[in-house]
Amino acid sequence: MEPVRVHEGRAVPLDRSDVDTDQIIPSDWLKRVERTGFGKGLFSEWRDERDFVLNDERFAGATVLVAGSNFGTGSSREHAVWALMDYGFVAVVSPRFGDIFRNNSTKNGLVPVQVSEEAAARLRAAVAADPDLMVTVDVERRLLSAPAAGIEEPFPMDDATQERFLEGLDDIGITLRSTSEIDSYETERPAWLPTT
């Protein structure tokens, strides 16, 4: 994946909670066998509604999505992350993320920025009031900020995940360095465990 250190961009407010991955990318799009081209399917049902925020030209080109709580719950489909990134998002801000969505994000270089309900609401309001507000997602300092709106919020990210973002590391490559440990673990597994 590509490294992400400090990202600065405009944001778009999504005033909805419990945005599940079926909404992010409907199942019709899951039949594709490629990893690219999912941006067109992003929120495709909601984009048919005239007043959906992604149809608001004032937010065109925004790279940070600011949502309500429980973003990315539901289906494990990594296509949701591919769609968000293909559309142009670099980070998603939410008070709480679905676990699988969070993992999928960090594997692809989409930054999950978890802040309090209050901070997310404040940022959504600030962006709605000023679509040109510049928002900074600083992975190095684990800090979300929008200085013009007086917003500065730390966000949690474990050291290993942060390192992968900063260096753009390949997870599988890191694991395969431990092949000898995997080999030795396998010799200890009970023989009665099933094979397929």
Add this chain to the structure above:
Amino acid sequence: MPSLNQTHVDTATLTQGIATAAADDASGRLEPAAPEAQTDSVTNAAATGARTLSEKVWDRHVVRTGGGQPDLLYIDLHLIHEVTSPQAFDGLRMSGRTVRRPDLTVATEDHNVPTADLHLPIADPISAKQVEVLRANCDEFDITLYPMGDPGQGIVHVIGPEQGLTLPGMTVVCGDSHTSTHGAFGALAFGIGTSEVEHVLASQTLPQARPSTMEVRVDGDAPAGVTAKDIVLAIIGRIGTGGGIGHIIEYRGSAIEALSMEGRMTVCNMSIEAGAKAGMVAPDETTFEYLAGRPHAPSGADWETAVADWRSLVTDEGAAFDRSVTIDGTSLRPHVTWGTNPAHVIPIDGAVPGPGDFNDPVEATTAQRALDYMGLTAGTRLSDVQVDTVFIGSCTNSRIEDLRAAAAVARGRTVADGVRTLVVPGSFAVKAQAEAEGLDAIFVEAGFDWREPGCSMCLAMNPDKLSPGERSASTSNRNFEGRQGRGGRTHLCSPEVAAATAIAGRFVTPDDLG
């Protein structure tokens, strides 16, 4: 991937989430619930050495720990299907890697396969291509595949247990969030994304941050007519779609112990709908009885060794959970969802809530949007809501016990005029068993459509879909907008309520049929 830091943030916001989203089972009204007891499991474990079930299973799969990296877990069983695997195999090829343990990997075709006319080619060319790609990948990497029409084929979470591939204490993953189903056996089972599928293919391991632990205790005998589905819907209504995020839930208590393996699978299946990493039930005699003699389960002396080991897979006396939620099993009733996420749920005799019942403004907006989408108004009784489609199937409720329960309701009755009904068994083995018991004839006589196995109308990737505005009673797991077809309106319920609703044409329990 939650860090320790992250876990604390989650816990802090959790109470708030419950206060705004909790549903009181008894009244169906949305009211604040009491904050949950919290303890520090690290301190607990350090002090006493006592561990929970999930911690025991986790610990025995750690290949590597420390060094500032998440634990590297060994994966005992990797299930794959046509939808979330093609990009993973592509990734392997691009980096010149191969499948480390094809013998611990098994594939099936389930998500987009048709449930009728299996002798014909798949009509949708994109679905057909996805299935072809899976077959080519399994062939190239020597992975066992159960293709459409094969006696071993079925929904990925139905075939693993029925073949004895899912055993207590194992780690099971699949590129599908309902992998939590397998936790019913005391396995640690969770859904993963496609990058993680590639990771497991290449290394048979996954780096994972250790989740927090959560106990959901359901004590007391559930009243007659209350099923495993009702128990889990009530739990999700109580803790919300994010209530389990970052946690592995262990379901405990007499109402859980009383469930069959099919029932426990239904409960664990929907753990993800509460946001949980996984759901588990400690193995017991019910588990061993189910597994004995299954094709891949150990036999002879190995069986005795295995059972002795499995008996140790219980939460130790004195082990504490990070969170604990208790539900009175005796107060439960059949539940049906009214909105567009599984926490939008009420007892079947309740009235649909409105945005005024939610404290949080964003959740209130979401609730209003849900009402608009569902074509409902606050205060409507579910018993006055008519359906045009009934779907009995999915990895939640397509096992033999589910079909028996639905058939018992359908027997000697007739589906209401204008109601389309699909009964989709979870696997060919379930289908064969049902037909041997004559359940198919009962369904057909009552006017239900008896289909071939697959995921079907649970996620509308095959031709089984709702049309815009159509309303279903569905035994599946997600009532998200558009889940069963664009503009379709889904109400989740048990197989018993689904069958009774097919007969009445509106939401009723079997008892209401008289």
